[in-house]
Amino acid sequence: MMNWKQGLRAFQAVVRPHISAAQPTLVRAKRTTKLAPGASRVINMVSVISARKKQPRRLKMCKEDQVRHQMIMAAWKLHLRDEKAERTNKLKAQYEKITEACDELQKLDPALYEAATAREKGKRFSPEMRIPTDTPPRQPWQFDWSPPDK
Amino acid sequence: MRAFSTSARAAGKTAVSIVPPVHHTVKFRKSQLMDKYASLQIPRSSVTSPKYRPQRTCQDRVREHHINTVESDMMLITYAHNQQVLVGNKPRPRKGDSPYQLYQPQRVPYGGTQATKDIKVRSWRNVPMLEAITINCFVKPATMNHDLAAAAKVMLQQITGEKPTSVYARTNVPSWTLRPGMPMGAKIKLTGQPMNQFLTTLTEIVLPRSKTFTGVSNSTGDQNGNITFSLTADDIRHFPEIEGNLELWPQTFAIDLCFHTSAQVDPEARTLLSAYGLPFVGKERYPARW
Numbered sequence: 001m002m003n004w005k006q007g008l009r010a011f012q013a014v015v016r017p018h019i020s021a022a023q024p025t026l027v028r029a030k031r032t033t034k035l036a037p038g039a040s041r042v043i044n045m046v047s048v049i050s051a052r053k054k055q056p057r058r059l060k061m062c063k064e065d066q067v068r069h070q071m072i073m074a075a076w077k078l079h080l081r082d083e084k085a086e087r088t089n090k091l092k093a094q095y096e097k098i099t100e101a102c103d104e105l106q107k108l109d110p111a112l113y114e115a116a117t118a119r120e121k122g123k124r125f126s127p128e129m130r131i132p133t134d135t136p137p138r139q140p141w142q143f144d145w146s147p148p149d150k
Numbered sequence: 151m152r153a154f155s156t157s158a159r160a161a162g163k164t165a166v167s168i169v170p171p172v173h174h175t176v177k178f179r180k181s182q183l184m185d186k187y188a189s190l191q192i193p194r195s196s197v198t199s200p201k202y203r204p205q206r207t208c209q210d211r212v213r214e215h216h217i218n219t220v221e222s223d224m225m226l227i228t229y230a231h232n233q234q235v236l237v238g239n240k241p242r243p244r245k246g247d248s249p250y251q252l253y254q255p256q257r258v259p260y261g262g263t264q265a266t267k268d269i270k271v272r273s274w275r276n277v278p279m280l281e282a283i284t285i286n287c288f289v290k291p292a293t294m295n296h297d298l299a300a301a302a303k304v305m306l307q308q309i310t311g312e313k314p315t316s317v318y319a320r321t322n323v324p325s326w327t328l329r330p331g332m333p334m335g336a337k338i339k340l341t342g343q344p345m346n347q348f349l350t351t352l353t354e355i356v357l358p359r360s361k362t363f364t365g366v367s368n369s370t371g372d373q374n375g376n377i378t379f380s381l382t383a384d385d386i387r388h389f390p391e392i393e394g395n396l397e398l399w400p401q402t403f404a405i406d407l408c409f410h411t412s413a414q415v416d417p418e419a420r421t422l423l424s425a426y427g428l429p430f431v432g433k434e435r436y437p438a439r440w
Contacts, residue, residue: 103231
């Protein structure tokens with residue numbers, strides 16, 4: 001397991017000379033001089049992957065808070081379960097409707113049924129589709145935009 | 151006659167008493183009941199456990215997008231009417247008409263040496279979804295400079311926000327000065343919210359600004375719904391965590407990304423990934439059965 005000093009050494013292997021020059025020698029006593037801003041950033045980054053502390057600190061709660069927490073989590077779990085059940089039921093209903101419609105179409109018009117259930121190859125979602133966000137750009141949609149000719 | 155759960159099997163009886171009072175249905179060692187091990191009995195989901203991690207601490211755009219839009223669309227796109235289970239090629243058992251066949255291995259499957267998976271009926275229960283993203287960073291020059299592997303590890307930590315694990319060489323190639331046990335890079339498997347966060351950073355910030363990336367090749371895939379592509383060392387510099395600290399990163403490393411989906415065939419995995427903004431280019435090939 002790598003500790004942060006080894007990690008820092010690793011960084012010195014790739015950082016530019018003027019940065020590595022800014023790094024002071026590591027002393028055990030309390031640091032009196034200030035670290036260079038670059039060096040402290042490196043130490044911050046490397047300390048994240050170091051194995052200095054394997055077990056995180058346990059949350060300290062009094063008995064009352066623990067009971068409160070358990071109660072909230074139980075309610076939250078129920079809520080999640082209901083949410084999932086609702087979602088599954090909706091999907092299931094949609095699936096059953098699709099099956100029903102296909103069966104009906106097969107009886108009514110076999111040719112249309114063949115066309116409707118043929119496997120569509122190379123199906124893609126629209127490349128203009130975006131994952132919705134709460135913070136859209138100032139100009140969320142470019143209405144004049146058309147894809148460039150190839 | 152009754153027997154103890156541990157001695158019953160040796161006596162040729164069932165290990166668990168089925169006559170009430172039923173006891174010793176769960177095997178345990180008495181030392182596990184000691185007071186000092188009490189904290190180990192606390193489940194991981196309890197706040198009092200040191201392993202407790204809060205779940206769902208923030209809004210997840212990708213997950214919501216999947217539930218609201220992608221899921222039902224994918225179910226409709228992958229729907230096939232009157233489906234049957236398509237049985238894959240399996241190893242063929244010997245006929246057993248010769249005593250010499252008793253300890254011989256099964257014959258290889260038709261059409262190849264590897265068995266293939268069955269394709270199950272698609273329903274509302276197995277709509278394809280993105281399960282995990284594996285990032286693998288293998289640094290060839292780390293044979294010369296071992297510290298580069300550690301730098302690659304820090305780079306993965308920076309762009310994903312999760313802790314990566316080191317990868318080590320397994321083979322001995324003297325001409326490359328490669329020996330088993332050398333640290334050669336890092337890898338990480340992202341799931342859940344960190345995966346979705348990485349995915350949005352990739353498709354909204356990194357890939358649009360890449361100078362070399364034209365799209366994921368349509369020919370990639372391992373036939374089980376896992377899509378792989380790679381980013382160059384220059385593309386990595388567009389990640390905001392690296393870009394904000396560019397003076398610290400004179401050297402970045404190329405990474406290989408593998409998108410693990412629950413799709414049963416590759417074309418469906420590509421359809422799914424296109425919903426998250428990954429472009430696909432090139433000629434697509436379709437499996438014989440899907």
